[in-house]
Amino acid sequence: MSALHFEGLVWHWPIAIYLFLAGLSAGAVFFAIMLKHFKLSHEAWHSPFVQAAAIIAPVAVFGGLGILVFDLTRPLDFWKILVFYNTSSVMSMGVLVLMAYQLVLFAWIASVFQRRITQLLDKRLPIANRLLNWLVKQEAAITGVLVILAISLGAYTGFLLSALIGFPLLNNPVLPLLFLISGLSSGAAATLLGGVLLRGNPNGVEVRFIHGIEIPLILVEIGLLFTFFAGLILSGGQSQVAALNALGFGFWGWIFWAGVIGIGLTLPLAFNLWMKVSADRKFAYVAVTASFSLIGVFLLRNFILYTGQMTGI
Amino acid sequence: MQVSKRQFLKGVGALLAGVSVYGATRTPQANSLLQPEKESELKYAMVHDENACIGCNACVQACREVNHIPEDVTRVKIERKGPFGEYPDQSYRFSRVSCQHCEAAPCVRVCPTGAAYIDKETGIVAVNSDRCVGCQYCIAACPYQVRYIHPETRTADKCDFCQQSRLAQGLQPACVEACPTKALTFGNLKDPESDLVKLLKTRPSYRAKVDLGTRPKLFHIQTIDGEIML
């Protein structure tokens, strides 16, 4: 039995990438909304960080869906998922959330960047301008719905796996919460990374605000991971076997302890705390911290997906 | 703020309306909890007597032939455990692994398109391959690991008690007929006179992984051979 190919493995790494990208998109949107609401207000549209989030969120969700469709055994039949629904299916409900999310996401982006888009259009499309003006008026409602949809999407990535009753590590009530929180922190990291790459000020108000949220987020994530595995071990039986298999030595044990805990959580936490006390933040600090967070979340998705399918009931 | 709150509520209302509209367009085949219909007289099930089974795999081959199953996949497997006892007096235990036709089937619950469904007429868990997109959610969700992607159709496939190939012609499933030791009994759970019900009422049987709440309809009569296992 190798770490990446074993009996009973159904879902491979493309699904992990999809889960990662969907969570990342939701997280980026969440932080862009928070930035606008609490710090930037009407100045949001020319913040490189909000701009980065507005690019990353749709690209990530499209990329994720593309990978998902490509991973179907009948990719050309993907439209059937959009036409036929099943209320008891987490995936079906997730598709519904994803569709609504994308629609509202574009509405939100349009309303936030209305001035920029109007400039670009230069009175050429009066209908588009009218639509934009209408969207701006609805911005509060759009924002509220988008926050709900983003959180639903983040949690959905976990629910998708926790519905698999045959695998104790996946069929776990903490998983959706864990994926939601880690998805949010990956979104924060992507927004920071994208923002500084778009020449955003690494010592600006946006970075300080996001870092302020990131520290408690990482602590919550560590707490959730602890609860997740402690719960499995205390359940005994195959749950315990699954948890110990995953955390023990070997390929996935290394991925977890060095990748998820070390690179993904401990180092970003340490860097964040360091940046909090030191005078100012530099581009390299912000970029490296964000990259480590992203790597950690990506590895966590793969770790959960693979080790989860390794031990059945 | 007052206005935006009202607008937000409007949005939520629209979302709820969307959900209810969607509820009306759901698949007709999926097991519906909302509309209890008159119960069918048929509920197919199977018993595998592990005392009679000799592990010859005649069932596997008959299934392959009748249902045109390619070599690298199978709808039914006989799992062998052993040997038990000391040479030359040794024995094995055989257990059938195939679709359990769960009353609360996890595959049906997770299928996003309703391609996996429970046939209300017969209680058979079936696949509508026209609707299957190959997301493999059902394969991952099945705790019995009996589903696979058919290499030719590229859709999910598994045992359907030969519903397509033989039941319609009034025949028993291919595996039942092929079994040389009559280890397989197939029949209607709702008919008290059926061999199946009589067998289940006279012999103690077990079903796999019942604690998952799947309510499977593949029964096993445990072998008395071999040692007691913990």
Add this chain to the structure above:
Amino acid sequence: MCQITPCTTLLLSVLTLGLVGLAPNALAADELASRSCIKCHKRNGQLEGIHASPGLAILCQDCHGPKGSHPKKGSTIMTFGPDSPFSAQQRGAVCLTCHDHQALGEVEWTHNVHANRLGCDQCHRLHPEADPMLSLDTQQHSQLCIGCHQVEQ
């Protein structure tokens, strides 16, 4: 299916080594006895399969025992096949002097469940070029089980 058990390989090498050391005269005496069998058993005495490998150097008497009074009455010569007066266990014991039951069980599990019920000769043939058991496909394998285990309703 057509695997040589680890035991056979070992045996082959041991035999080959042993033969090199043997005095030519001692070998000749045994071989002469074996050749005399072939004088009568021209048709059914030829050994052609894997057991005829020169390295194994199997002689008639290795399996069938010393000639004794054969073909007259009171012969104790070992015979195989459906007409054999010997029990399945006795016939099987001859094969098991070289073959290891554990290795056989690992290659084909059905060996284990027939160990005290069938003689090897009821399925295997070692005189002909090919043992039919070594070329069974899965379907023929099942059919072989059904051949004996079929119960009437």
